[in-house]
Amino acid sequence: MRAEIASTLTQAAPVLEGAMVARAPRGKTGRLIAGLGWKFYPKTLRLIVGFIGVRLNRKLFYARIVEGGRRAQVVTVQRRKVGRSGLRHRRKRFEDIASTYQLRVKARQPHHFVYTPETNLRSFLARRLNGIWDRALRRIADTGNE
Known part of the structure; x- marks a missing residue:
């Protein structure tokens, strides 16, 4: 079960990152787009997509200003x-x-490209994870009827 959730999340991450890259503003250097990425923590089943805390992104302090406005x-x-x-x-x-x-x-007007309703992270992942949750709940329900 855990491996199935992990594989679903790792398959969804590049798709979500691609959606963010498509909406990101194109600058002269392309550093905002280069700063986007994803990281998956298999132990906690946590997925982070967007600007993750790597050394490259420390110089992208202005990404927050572009995203949220000023x-x-x-x-x-x-x-x-x-x-x-x-x-x-x-x-x-x-x-x-x-x-x-x-x-x-x-x-400066906000230019949302990471934290947007269009990313629709929850519904995108919910569609992929619904089958897994249904099987897990069925398995739990069946074990209680012994």
């Missing part, structure tokens, strides 16, 4: 001094701050 606001920016060997300190210390200024950030 409101217009004014933010305070602290520009840092960089020498030949890079930043002096990893933490933002007072001696590293070159200048502080206000930056007006424009609003």
Whole structure:
């Protein structure tokens, strides 16, 4: 039973990832699309499809902004001094701050491509898993009638 659920989930993952890739915005570099992926945990039967926490995706911080949008606001920016060997300190210390200024950030409409109703993850997986659940419930019901 467990192996059947695992194989169903691993077969469904590339299909769901393909649906996300099809809706993803096409940029100059294609990094958003490259950051999409899936991971299956067989021990817990958990499937993750989308931006998973790998090293490549740490630089894709803007994917969340593209996905969910952004409101217009004014933010305070602290520009840092960089020498030949890079930043002096990893933490933002007072001696590293070159200048502080206000930056007006424009609003951005959300472009849903990972978390969308069209992905329809639940109904897509439910159709594939219904037969497995029916067999499991029948087996449980039959064992109680001894």
